[in-house]
Amino acid sequence: MKKFLSIIMALVLSSLTLVGCQQADSDTKKIGFIVSTLNNPFFVDLKKGVEDRAKELGYDVVVLDSQNDPAKEVSNMEDLTVKNVSMVLLNPVDSDSAVASVMIANNSDLPVVTVDRAANGGNVVSHIASDNAVGGAMAAEFLMERLGGVGNIVELEGTAGSSAARDRGKGFDDKIAESNINIIAKQSADFDRTQGLTVMENILQSKSDINAVFAQNDEMALGAQKALEDQGMKDVLVVGFDATDDAVDAVKRGTMAATVAQQPILIGQTAVDAIDKILKGEVIDAFIPVELKLITK
Template structure:
C-alpha cells in the first residue's frame, strides 16, 4: 500500500512540475495587445497581418481586439486587455480625441502604449508609428495640380471626424491646393467607408456637376465616389485615394481611378512591432517613427 501511495505521489509531483514548467514557458512569451479601429477595412486587415507576421518572427504573441469603429467599444477593449496579461498595448484609435480615455486606462495599469496610423490627443504614449499623412495629402494635391494645370473644381471626401489621419491628410491637401487656382467646391465626411463614400458623392452630385477631380482621404471612399460618378456617366473626373488597397491599385491600373497614395500598411505593422521589440528590451525609441509614402499612378 505504501509503495502504491509513493508511486501516486511521484506521479502527482511529476504532473505538477510539468504544469509549472508549462506555465513558466507560457509566461516567458511576451504578449502584445492590439486594439484596432476596425477590421471591416482592407487597410487595417493588412496592418494586422503586418503586425502578426513580424510578431511571430520575433517570438511575440498578439491579442487582437476589434473596436468596430466605436469609441466606447475601444475603451471596453482596452479594459479587457488589462486582464489578459499583455506586456504592451498597440492602439489604432477610432478617433484621436476619444482615444485619450483608452490611453489613460493603460497608463493607470502601467502598460506602455504605442499608437499606430492614428495618434491619440492625450495620455502617455511611448511612440507613434505612421506615414506622414500631411505629406501624403500634399502629394495627392500636387498630382491633381499637375494633371489639371492648376485650375479646376475639386470635391473632397473626409474620413472619420476627429481622427488624426483625416485631419492631417485634409490639412496637407488643402494647404497645397491653396497654392493653386483650384477650388474645393464641396467637402463632406464619409467616415472612411465605401458605402458612405457612394452615398455622400451621390448627394453632392445632386447640386454640383462641374467637377474635375475628387480627393478621398482613403481608398474605400474613393471607390464609393467612383461608383457614384460612373453611374452618372462622369468618367472623366480624376479620382485620387489614399492607402493603396488592392481594389484601389486595380482601379488605378484599369483607369477608373487616377492615383492613390500608398501608405504600405504591412510595413507600418512591421515597424510597429520592431519599435515594441526595442521598448520591451529597454531601448529608447523616437517619439514618432515615420513610414515612407509613395504615389501610385497608371503610368
C-alpha cells in the same frame, strides 16, 4: 510492483513537462492590439503586419476590435489591463476620444504606442504612422499636374476628429491653395465605401462641373468612383489614399487615377519593432514615420 512504479514515474514526468510548458508560456510576453475596425482592408493588413512580426520576435498578440465605436475602444482597453499584456498598441477610432483609453492604460502603468492614428492626450511612448500631411500634399501635387493648376475638386473627408483625416486634409488643402484649383465641396464619409457612394451621389445633385475627387482613403474613393460611373462621368480623376488591393486594381484598370500607398503591413511591422525595443529598455523616437509612395497607372 515494477509496473506500478513505471506508471508513477510516467505521471511525474508528464506533470513536470506540463509545468515546464506552462512556465514557458508564462514567459512569453504579450502585446495588446486594439484596432479601430477590421471591417476595412487597410486595418486587416495592419493586423497582419503586427501579428507576423510579433510571431517572428516571439510575442503573443491579443487583438481586440473596437468596431469603429469609441465606447467599445474604452471597454477593450479596460479588458487589456487584466490580460497580463506587457504593452498596448492602440489604433484609435478617434483621436480625441482615444484620450480616455490612453489614460486607462496610464493609470494601470501600461505603456501605450499608437499606430496610424494618434491620440490627442495622455502619455504615449511613441506614434508610428505615415506622414499623412505629406501624403495629402502628394495627392494634391498629382492633381495639380494633371489638371494644369486649374479646375474644380470635391474632397471626401474621413472620420471627423481622427488625426489621419485632419493631417491628410491639411496637407492636401495647403498644397492645392498654391494653384487656381477650387475645392467646390468638402464632406465627411467616415472612411467608408458605402458612405462615399452616398455622399458623392448627394454632391452630384447640386454639383456637375467636377474635374477631380480626392478621397482621404480608398474605400471612400471607390464609393465615389461608383457614383461618378453611374452618372457617366468617367473623365473625373479620382485619387484615394492607402493603396488597398481594390484601389490598386482600379488604378490599373484606369477607373481611379491614383492612390497614396501607406503600406499598412510595414506600419504594423514597424510598430512591433518599436515595442520590442521599448521592452528591451531602448529609447525610441516619439514619432516614427513610415515611407509613402504614389501609385499611378
